[in-house]
Amino acid sequence: MPRSKQCDAQEQLSRLRAQFLKRLPVELNSLKAIAENLTKPGIDVAALNELHHRLHKLSGSCGTFGVPALGKAARILEIRLQAWLEDRSGEIDDKIRQSIIKGIGALKDVIQPTENQSDASLAMASDMPIDKTVRVWLIEDDAAFEQELVRQLESFNFEVHLFKSIRDAETASQFERPDLLIMNVLLHRPSEQDSILLQDRITLKSLDCPLLFVSSTDDFNSRVRAARLGAEGYFVKPVDITILINRMMHILEKRRAPPQRVLIIDDDNDLAAHYQLVLAIAGMQAEVLQQPEAVITKIANFRPEIILLDLHMPNFTGLDLAGVIRQYDEWSGLPIVFLSSESDLDIQILAMGQGADDFLMKPISDAQLIGATRARIERARRLTSLITKDSLTGLLKHASIKEAADLETAQAQRNGKPVSIAMLDIDNFKLVNDTYGHTVGDNVIASLAMLLRQRLRHSDIIGRYGGEEFAAVLAECDQDDAYRLLDDIRHQFANIHFQARNQRFNCTVSIGLADSAHFPRLIGTELLAIADNALYQAKREGRNRTCIARTME
Numbered sequence: 001m002p003r004s005k006q007c008d009a010q011e012q013l014s015r016l017r018a019q020f021l022k023r024l025p026v027e028l029n030s031l032k033a034i035a036e037n038l039t040k041p042g043i044d045v046a047a048l049n050e051l052h053h054r055l056h057k058l059s060g061s062c063g064t065f066g067v068p069a070l071g072k073a074a075r076i077l078e079i080r081l082q083a084w085l086e087d088r089s090g091e092i093d094d095k096i097r098q099s100i101i102k103g104i105g106a107l108k109d110v111i112q113p114t115e116n117q118s119d120a121s122l123a124m125a126s127d128m129p130i131d132k133t134v135r136v137w138l139i140e141d142d143a144a145f146e147q148e149l150v151r152q153l154e155s156f157n158f159e160v161h162l163f164k165s166i167r168d169a170e171t172a173s174q175f176e177r178p179d180l181l182i183m184n185v186l187l188h189r190p191s192e193q194d195s196i197l198l199q200d201r202i203t204l205k206s207l208d209c210p211l212l213f214v215s216s217t218d219d220f221n222s223r224v225r226a227a228r229l230g231a232e233g234y235f236v237k238p239v240d241i242t243i244l245i246n247r248m249m250h251i252l253e254k255r256r257a258p259p260q261r262v263l264i265i266d267d268d269n270d271l272a273a274h275y276q277l278v279l280a281i282a283g284m285q286a287e288v289l290q291q292p293e294a295v296i297t298k299i300a301n302f303r304p305e306i307i308l309l310d311l312h313m314p315n316f317t318g319l320d321l322a323g324v325i326r327q328y329d330e331w332s333g334l335p336i337v338f339l340s341s342e343s344d345l346d347i348q349i350l351a352m353g354q355g356a357d358d359f360l361m362k363p364i365s366d367a368q369l370i371g372a373t374r375a376r377i378e379r380a381r382r383l384t385s386l387i388t389k390d391s392l393t394g395l396l397k398h399a400s401i402k403e404a405a406d407l408e409t410a411q412a413q414r415n416g417k418p419v420s421i422a423m424l425d426i427d428n429f430k431l432v433n434d435t436y437g438h439t440v441g442d443n444v445i446a447s448l449a450m451l452l453r454q455r456l457r458h459s460d461i462i463g464r465y466g467g468e469e470f471a472a473v474l475a476e477c478d479q480d481d482a483y484r485l486l487d488d489i490r491h492q493f494a495n496i497h498f499q500a501r502n503q504r505f506n507c508t509v510s511i512g513l514a515d516s517a518h519f520p521r522l523i524g525t526e527l528l529a530i531a532d533n534a535l536y537q538a539k540r541e542g543r544n545r546t547c548i549a550r551t552m553e
């Protein structure tokens, strides 16, 4: 979320909280009036239910809006009222009634708002736009290493800026920001470490980007120092650059992942709005469902990756809704987390049995809400990725790329837009395996995958078609653009230096290209086969080239 929008969201959060605090005295007076009018539980069951429901809401929302003591007091009354409600047979016990009236009257004395600046911004996601060149800042004073690293990073299409010291980088940060920072851990003399540690932390934190360290030594203290500075990687020289780049890609892709989608269902509108804002500040896309009856349509349209569901709602309970959702095959695996101040273990077990994945106790802090939601969606995404993605390259597997190619060409035909399909195969790859071993071969495969992910747009589809063969579906891309892009990738790949047994070597790739303008009636899998023919033409003509299919063979 851009900073200006974040400030807006923070302001909205403060406004929500102010509104809540302003309404509290009115709500407490109204609760007191209901309690004072109670005479017999049998007669006043509707009023008792109303009182119970409103105390339940209060106990669930007060903590979130910064009045936790009031939330706890309301919870105690709610539990006492629950017991009273369950005993509807006898006459109302005046002593209990008086104590509840007194308890409700005393609620106003525990309104002590805490300082409640939302901690949502702490868990903020990055604003990194997709489809742009990644700016890497390198702080390094070892000239030979620096030269090689810059050359290799540029082969993978990273834009590298070099700095000799943290101070230089700090000065530059007044004008621009990196997407990722790599620095040498030993830029400073060890004797200065303690004082510099603190300074470093402030400076590096202010850059607000992932940090990786390189070092000529592998000592524990340096690793601890790097960890304290928030480093997401520590690489010892001589650095295997493809492994370093692999780590960079993982970090960047996590940041570039599409926003997580969360559906909130809670009858307390203020609380639902608060959750929505908090999750939005943390970079998620959160929507609130007002009408529970529309739950299935909403899920089908919004496609949430998790549902945060209030357990107690007036017309349909959370359990009812979870039961309905689980009747649909396509949503049977959708994570459902109940949000409720319910502490009754039996109800929690019932909820879990009814298809809930977890239970979060209200009041839930902003950081807890973000952490729990984010972790669950990440886990679900990892599971999906295990099913559809190849583990070595992180690209789509054979079957998924064929399906994606068909979908993409069908959509392009509907919209009258071009689509190009490329097949790529590493040349003489058997020789790489035979000369340097299978692990080095794997490294070469992973490197081509990384280069493709770096160069192609986020909307393009890339898959590992076979061992050392890849396929790419380029939406809205005509033959000329596809040729220019892929042939450039071919050159870049040939420039990457691989390292094995103290030797450096290079690899090349052959590419076949087919596009929808030349084969307008073909579906994706057919275009893939045509591109494959063009690839074999490239192999026949001597490898390390890009061939375009213009006619059916």
Ligand SMILES: Nc1nc2c(ncn2[C@@H]2O[C@H](COP(=O)(O)OP(=O)(O)OP(=O)(O)O)[C@@H](O)[C@H]2O)c(=O)[nH]1
Pocket (backbone or CB within 6 Å): 425, 426, 427, 428, 429, 430, 431, 433, 437, 438, 439, 440, 441, 442, 445, 466, 467, 468, 539, 543
């Ligand atoms: N390291 C590694 N090797 C693989 C993997 N999958 C397939 N291979 C190997 O890739 C090689 C492919 O060799 P070939 O099909 O003969 O092709 P090539 O040597 O690349 O020759 P051309 O394609 O004609 O340029 C075989 O040795 C396979 O064992 C993998 O996941 N990792």
